[in-house]
Amino acid sequence: MSAMFRITLPDGSVREVAPGTTPADVAAAIGPGLVKAALAARIDGQVRDLNRPFEGDTQLALVTARDEKDALELVRHDLAHVMAEAVQKLFPGTEITFGPATDDGFYYDFAPKERPFTEEDLPAIEAEMREIIARNEPFVREVWSRQQLIDRWTQQGERFKAEWAADLPEGEELTIYRQGDWLDMCRGPHMASTGKLDPQAFKLTRVSGAYWRGDQKNAMLSRIYGTGWLNKKQLDQHLFRLEEAAKRDHRKIGQEMDLFHLQSEAQGSVFWHPKGFVLWRQLEAYMRRRLDAADYAEVKTPQLMDARQWEQSGHWGKYRENMFVVPDEVPNIEDEGAVLSGEGDLMALKPMNCPAHVLIFKQGIKSYRDLPIRMAEFGCCHRNEPHGALHGIMRVRQFTQDDAHIFVREDQLVDEVRKFCELLDSVYKDLGFDSYAIKLALRPDKRFGSEEMWDWAEQSLRDAVAATGRDTVDYGWEELPGEGAFYAPKLEFHLTDAIGRTWQVGTIQTDTVLPERLDASYVGEDGNRHRPVMLHRAILGTFERFIGILIEHHAGRFPLWLAPVQAVVATIVSDADDYAAEVSDQLRRAGIRVETDLRNEKINYKVREHSLAKVPVLLVVGKREAEEGKVAVRRLGSQAQEIVPLATAIAALVDEARAPDM
Structure with a gap:
């Protein structure tokens, strides 16, 4: 036995x-x-x-289903297979490629026989998927050899699958999953059968083009996206969030409020309009006050640095493809069509600020008594993001970080990280975010530094979060194996916005690698040189992305202290023009950002227009208000108005417009 x-x-x-x-x-x-x-x-x-x-x-x-993360991944993986079977049944001759689960659904790439798929095809595919689910076909795992896979795909006319199978290593255990007569290469896992899926808990959402293996030199495929959930209630909630997200799209609201624009002449960079830059300046001024109060010293470092500096720091080998490189020479501009020879030294636009901050730290001798040194910079950086990855102001090529690097002794680290966590918590609450999760990204496979260093760095971050009391389920505490930077583990801070989406923004990393590579040191109490620990940290992440998040979180309805235009004085009749100008002047002298609308338009038209522009307060004045020295106050989103003396309105607005740290 x-x-x-x-x-x-x-x-x-x-x-x-x-x-x-x-x-x-x-x-x-x-x-x-x-x-x-x-x-x-x-x-x-x-x-x-x-x-x-x-x-x-x-x-x-x-x-x-209580293990929601694992359960959703299983559901979405199963739905991808079901969708692929449905497509091949409805459109014979279609070739399949890959179909992974995603954060909120799944997709599959297809090579149609006759024409690319369109969104008009999606209802029929959904109906066929429900039939497959109703058949309750078991998902059966089988182990095949590499040659069996190649033969199968070749016989079926599946060129892309045959090519992929031929690239797989000899001798590796290769698996397929079968549902009825349909099968695909897959590592799994899957649920027991298609019948475990809720037929009312998925929806196909859109169709797009995608290159085979992500290479534009390869064939163009049709990618079908879907979203999948454990039950219909979850699906309905997700579809509501998508609808709400479309209303809150920062690109749409940014145009309505005249905040910024983007255009091809500066791919991946933002043109900030006056109102948008007022918002930027208010956020920057707030952050600067918070950093000043927390004893940070602000610095400014060069945009362009010698490539040898990036090589020494380790970024050249790890990050070169994302850097904008500039030859350190001048072409002969008198020669028509002259090009750079590439024979000179290389410079690079900085993709991050950390090496430059180390160079400032190294100026002069530092003592153990000088630490911690908190060095902040609103540093403009450039990263060569792929065109397809760019997204509004959320992902750009030129951006400004609310960056800082803190140089500490080892015995200071836990307390310094604790202070950072408390500062970050306060900032997020001031900006309207009450909920965020903290995650610890652990050592990646490819990294610098010893195992002992990583053990210590990771445990230090655990201890710091524990010291704040935030290493709990309430704060979404989670450890993420393999997701740290090549030089340091990091804490990630994931905000939850008004419609339940999460955004990873703040980080703090415990780095002993860069001080070693760039030879940073301080004189210890024993008179010897010691390496500082370098904490890389950001609260907002980048101004561009964080402003995009703020726009979508608040749906453009900013708290008064952040609003680019805080009030508009609008006239009902032209007889009130002089009084409107006087009201605006008094508001402006009181520090309120105000505009005056004297146009010969009906007041309802003005109200609608300024509501679309998300102006928080409208002060309406007519002949009667002018005679009595009053204003009719209308709040954004309210039909009601309150008629009050001008001095009362100004005092209330001044009080409300104070930034939360003032």
Whole structure:
């Protein structure tokens, strides 16, 4: 008789099972309700199929809908396969490529036989998907050889799959998943059958073009996107968020409020209009006051630095493809069509500020008594992002960071990170964000530094967050293996906005690599040279992206202190023009950003127009208000108005317009 396998359950109990037993069998033995609820199994920490037999002694946990992250990934992966089968049935001759799960859904790339797919095709595909779900086809895992895969795809006329299979290494265990007669190469895992999917909890959303393997030299494919959830309620909530997000799109609101624009003459850079730059300046002034109060020293460093500096820091080898490089020579402009020879030294526009801050730190001798040194810069940086990755002002090529680097002794690190976390918490609340998650990104596979250094750096960040009391589920505390920078682990701060979306903005990284590579040191209490620890930190991340997030979070309805135009004085009749000018003048002298609307238009038209521009306060004046020295105050989004003396209105606006730190 074969040796039994010991299966340890989450409560610590142990079951002995025979070889060939599956997690589904264990679930059934525990109870019929559990086997119905189980979607997959977590085997020694890895999610696997319920029907895949145990291979030895195992720690087993069953994945149900309560394990939402794992459950959603399973659902979306299954839906991608179901969609691909539906497409190939409806459009014979279509070739398949890949179909991964995404953060809120799934997509699949296809090579149609006759024409690219359009959004008019989506309802029929959805209907066919529901039929496949209703058939409750089991997902069956099979192990194939590389040659079997190549032969299968070649015989089926699947050129792209055959090409991919030919690139796979010899001897590697290769798997396919079958649902009925349809199959695809896949590592899994999947749920037990298509019937585990809720047929009302998915929707195909759009179609776009995509190059095979992401290379524009290759064939253009049709990519179909979908969103998938555990139940219809979740889907409806997601579709509502999408609808709301479209209304809040920073590009749309930015145009309505005349804040900025983008154009091809400066790909990936923002043209800030006067009102947009008022918003920028208010945010910058607020951040500068907070940094001054927290004992940061502000600096300014060069845009262009010698490539050898980037090579020494390690960025040249790790980040070169994202840097804008400039030959350090002047072409002969008198020669028509002259080009740079490329024989001179190379310079690069800085993609980050950290090496320059180390160079400032190295000016003069630093003592252990000088630390911590907090060095801040609103530094303009450039990164050569791909054209397809650019998105409004959320992802650009030229950006300004609210950057800072803190040089500390090892014994100061935990307390300094704690202070940063508390500053960040206060800033986010001032800017209208009450909810955020903290995640610890751990060492990547390719990295600088010793294992001991990484152990210490990661634990220091854990200890610092613990010191703030924020290493809890309430703060979304999570550790992310392999997602740290090549030189340091980092804490990431993920904001939740008004419609439930998350945005990763703030970071702090514990770095001992860069001070070593750039030879930064201080004189310790023992009289010897020591390396400082360098904390890379940002609260907003970049001004461009954070302003985009602010626009969408507030839907353009900024708190009064941030609003580019805080009030408009609008006349009902021309007889009130002189009084309107006087009201505007008094508001301006009181520090309120105000405009005057004297146009010969009906007041309802003016109200609608200034509401679209998201002006927080409209002060309406007519002949009666002029005679009595009053104003009719209308708030954005309200039909009501309050008639008050001008002095009362000004005092209330001045009080409300104070920044939260003043």
